[in-house]
Amino acid sequence: MAADPVLWVYVTAADAAEARRLGRALVEERLAACANLLPGHTAIYRWEGELREETEAALVLKTTGSHFEALRARIRAMHSYSLPSILALPAAAGDAEFMDWVRAEVRPG
Template sequence: MTRPAAPNAVLLCYCACPDTASAQAIAGALVDERLAACVNRLPGVHSTYRWQGAVTRDSEELLLIKTTAARFDALKARLLELHPYELPELVAVPVQRGHAAYLDWVRAATGEAPQDC
């Protein structure tokens, strides 16, 4: 059994989108709403997966989303509202180590109160 991350823990989340328009919309909303400090969009991802009994191959755009454990539930809810897939991918990985100043910036940029970030 895994323990939940501390609220101020930084998470790196992965989410695949079917196209640039949905990826841009999701990325913009998550950052605008302070649910993510930054979202990188990686076009040209080639995915192979099993869906509804068939192997499917698609081109997708991958989102790399930086947030905190405290903001994850709200981020997940918003992503599920915006995402066009019936079953969107959302995987969060705790950041174990990193540049301390960058991780502090992620925490500040996703804080409830606006700060100079």
Template sequence: MSHSLIYVTASGRDEALALARALVEARLVACANVLDGVTSLYWWDGKVQEEPEAVMICKTRSDLADAVVARVKDLHSYACPCVVAVPVSSGNPAFLAWIDAETAE
């Protein structure tokens, strides 16, 4: 089975935690790490923006990535949230098996 990390930015810690809880409780992801206190710079509405954000990194099966993206888009406060899947090429076999078990239907 293949695995992915899902990288998401959120408006802050509270939103990232709410997203993480929804994804974990739905078993769409096995684990979500929330990293608070990041600063993002990006183009929006024709100018460079600088905003505090939180980052969420989720671990899941690759076959669930599209469902994770859809759920984040449904719940997120942003009009165009950053939510991207990055394939995992290798890792601790026991940890990858744990991801499989915790995201089982």
């Protein structure tokens, strides 16, 4: 049986405080093994027909494929945005011990 795939989940937040709040909760709840905060970047995007440019923060979360839907739902429930950016990217390869650690840190699927 194949191992549960490890995912990187990229999430933007309104600011560093929100990113920290999300990251801490998701790791405490064992939906993510780790959260890396990337504060202070600029987002340029179109929303509701208007071009916008705002400062945001981002999170890179490590989780597994079997936990993604629960993680996504929890982010949506906690997030200040009506439509948060939540993008899952597969970890095609990586250090086997690290990937096993990610799998062990999220709660059983």
